[in-house]
Amino acid sequence: MNIILKVEDLHKRYGREEVLKGVSFEVQKGETKVIIGPSGTGKSTMLRCINQLTPPDKGRIWLDGVEVTHPKTNINTVRAQIGFVFQDFNLFTHLTALDNVRLGLLKVKKLVKERATEVAVEELRRVGLADKTEAYPAELSGGQQQRVSIARALAMDPKVILFDEPTSALDPELIGEVLTVMIDLAKSGMTMVVVSHEMGFARSVADEIIFMEHGVIVEQGSPQQLFSHPQHPRTGEFLHKITELYGETG
Amino acid sequence: MHHLVFEWSWLPQLAQGLTITLEITATCIAIGIVLGLLLAIGRVYGKHIFYWLSSAYVQFFRGTPILVQLFTIYYGLPSWGVRLSPFISGVLALGLNTAAYQAEYFRGAIQAIRAGQMLAARSIGMTLPQAIRYVILPQALRLVIPPWSNELILMLKYSSIVYMVTVMDLMGVAMTITSRNFRYLEVFIVVALMYLALVLIISRLLRMLERKVRIPGLGVERR
Numbered sequence: 001m002n003i004i005l006k007v008e009d010l011h012k013r014y015g016r017e018e019v020l021k022g023v024s025f026e027v028q029k030g031e032t033k034v035i036i037g038p039s040g041t042g043k044s045t046m047l048r049c050i051n052q053l054t055p056p057d058k059g060r061i062w063l064d065g066v067e068v069t070h071p072k073t074n075i076n077t078v079r080a081q082i083g084f085v086f087q088d089f090n091l092f093t094h095l096t097a098l099d100n101v102r103l104g105l106l107k108v109k110k111l112v113k114e115r116a117t118e119v120a121v122e123e124l125r126r127v128g129l130a131d132k133t134e135a136y137p138a139e140l141s142g143g144q145q146q147r148v149s150i151a152r153a154l155a156m157d158p159k160v161i162l163f164d165e166p167t168s169a170l171d172p173e174l175i176g177e178v179l180t181v182m183i184d185l186a187k188s189g190m191t192m193v194v195v196s197h198e199m200g201f202a203r204s205v206a207d208e209i210i211f212m213e214h215g216v217i218v219e220q221g222s223p224q225q226l227f228s229h230p231q232h233p234r235t236g237e238f239l240h241k242i243t244e245l246y247g248e249t250g
Numbered sequence: 251m252h253h254l255v256f257e258w259s260w261l262p263q264l265a266q267g268l269t270i271t272l273e274i275t276a277t278c279i280a281i282g283i284v285l286g287l288l289l290a291i292g293r294v295y296g297k298h299i300f301y302w303l304s305s306a307y308v309q310f311f312r313g314t315p316i317l318v319q320l321f322t323i324y325y326g327l328p329s330w331g332v333r334l335s336p337f338i339s340g341v342l343a344l345g346l347n348t349a350a351y352q353a354e355y356f357r358g359a360i361q362a363i364r365a366g367q368m369l370a371a372r373s374i375g376m377t378l379p380q381a382i383r384y385v386i387l388p389q390a391l392r393l394v395i396p397p398w399s400n401e402l403i404l405m406l407k408y409s410s411i412v413y414m415v416t417v418m419d420l421m422g423v424a425m426t427i428t429s430r431n432f433r434y435l436e437v438f439i440v441v442a443l444m445y446l447a448l449v450l451i452i453s454r455l456l457r458m459l460e461r462k463v464r465i466p467g468l469g470v471e472r473r
Binding site for chain 2: 051053076077078079080081082083084086088090091092093094103104107108135136137138139149152153156
């Protein structure tokens, strides 16, 4: 057992609405965990609580033995070790692909420019964009932008990467190229937590699937178990509906 | 009917005044950029006392006439033993004043940057000051150029009020010449044309700057 990320009893409330009502789970090193569930059930909020972009109201989080939620923990140091891939990419619009990937290496990791460039170029090659280093985000397709943002996360050499619906903002024909990169990543042993509606991806890549609804984890287990023998009737209903809606692409 | 009579001898004197006008404008705009940026950052990201102080500053300097501010500094401060030269008083009053207006332009531009930019910067471990410096400001400063141009042009023209504390800027020189020859119409036509020429040159330069720092792929390219 090599637990890299541990989330314990996470609570978050927006005004009167309680979005997270006590979520707990663990992620092993090298594991790919896919979180599924209807919209508005706190999946994205939960992801943002992990790196404290949204501070939780209650609950504790550990990254590789360090308590993220401890008041004395330097959150910037922790965030540098947690990659985050956003639904709408959020590439820095004024920087080229290369500079997007390089910025954190230069300013956060304080690498010298030559070394930072080496790493950035290598990561862009890894996501298949070696020829786009000088392109600005507005000159790239959505799929290419999302791959740059994955390279940006990878460059920091994170202990885990959190994906917040990474393909939801993409045109259908661009989803494949992003999923391919993510599948390669999972196979290479990267630890990943992925919020996604891509059931094909979940089924073929996830080591474990978590089904969330109304701010709690309803059920978790292997893809095999969830797809074939869901323990909870809501899991079965949801999987049925989502497969009908999105098919099994990826 | 008044016959217009121009004299070449005015030009060297007016040119000298023009230099002073440019010096004052450049200095007060520089003060305004630095102070205005700090105020804008205080208004957007500041908490408690920082937010309150920067907001109070902006409200005060936008809420009182610039001439009152100038006279307070030049005629008022000596009562506290602070005697500033006419030039310094003028630059200070204009600089403090334009800072308040520039702060609002900067604030608008900063708030126009999508929230995801800040989230992305923080997600790779940048501190708030790093995120502001390397991600938010480079974008906001590009965005602010068109509205900010207004402020620069306005300050170039507003700087003429410093003649009221005896600075020999373009306006001050014009007042001196006309007090001797009473050719108000001619002298002020020349002065107006000089201001106009400067404004046109500055507008052109700012448009060039705007084009030069444009982010490739963003926005509509003209022609």
